[in-house]
Amino acid sequence: MNIRHHLDDATLMAYAAGTLVPGMALLVACHLESCADCRDRLAQAEAVGGALLEELPPVALDSDNALASVLGLLDSEPPAAAAPAPLSGARAGGPAMPKVLAQHLDGRDFDALEWRSLAPGVKQIDLHPGGAGATRLLRFAPGVSVPHHSHRGNELTLVLRGSYNDEVGRFCAGDVADLDDQVAHQPLNDANEDCICLIATDAPLRFSGLMGRLVQPFIGM
């Protein structure tokens, strides 16, 4: 995968610090699966966390027996983790589907999902990973553009299939658009297959123009 658009350093730092809303963290984890560049920068951002951990004045544990009681647990079996959705090997959910997303979708392929139509050529699925903001899969047909919008907070878009063009550039599968409240854009699918994106925000979007105002109530963002 030839990735040209990456996560912002500030976003990787927020992921490292654990402060991203769940939907954005999900999207970041998806991009990290296929991007060594961002994995390297995340390792650095996590090293900042490690260094800061060492800087804190230690706080003694309440009980003098804490170590003994943990030592007593070392042989016990860990509680069975909630079993992740069974995934049939590397192709589970299709080649374009990051594993962590496939788990979230219980291993279903994009075409097996129940898409909700928003406007001609535009469909979406609301994911509900919890927390503030909105997380959705958006699917738009060739020649279709998403209404012009800006954001109050941050918006992350990860292209999963197909490609689009907007004011920022051309985005292909694996690319991520990491935009803050200063950027307004209108992605256009100028290729000849559907474009499927994962989009996560930490605040509602602001649509501009008539089309935007018409669509807003339907998208419910």
Added chain:
Amino acid sequence: MREEWTACLARMAETRDRALFARLFEHFAPRVKAYLIRLGMAPAQADELAQEAMLSVWRKAHLFNPGKANASTWIFTLARNLCIDRLRREKMPCYELDADMPDGDDRDAGEGAVISDRLAACIRRLPEAQAQVLYMSYYDGRSHSEIAEVLGIPLGSVKSRLRLAFDKLKAMWGESS
């Protein structure tokens, strides 16, 4: 100093030696507890979760790769993930547990440890405005939007301060490789 902990953790992963675990526990459990309290957790809960974090250090030690992270960084990520699970009752969407993919720049453990000591020194030298947003993010667990609100500055300024701080830390990283 830090190099020692990384070697200790790597050796414990290999030998399953409880004495090494005890040493790691004595050093890291009080620091993890301090970190969790800084994040806003009640002391009693932080105490319990620090013990749980150390238990996962033992259970997940086979996943520790000293070429990718030093001991404090790895334990930081374990504590962070546990904290998110606990506070928000959500799993941290996490790619790392099955991340066997090659990294751009694997380093050996010694090198990582040297970087870590220099990293701490470098953080201490950051300009106040940059250190402040770094601490609010990592220690207070605040999102960038929350930091913007608390400081009364635009979101973009929070992010640019963080980027500036990170650039300095990365420059130091580059020098030492």
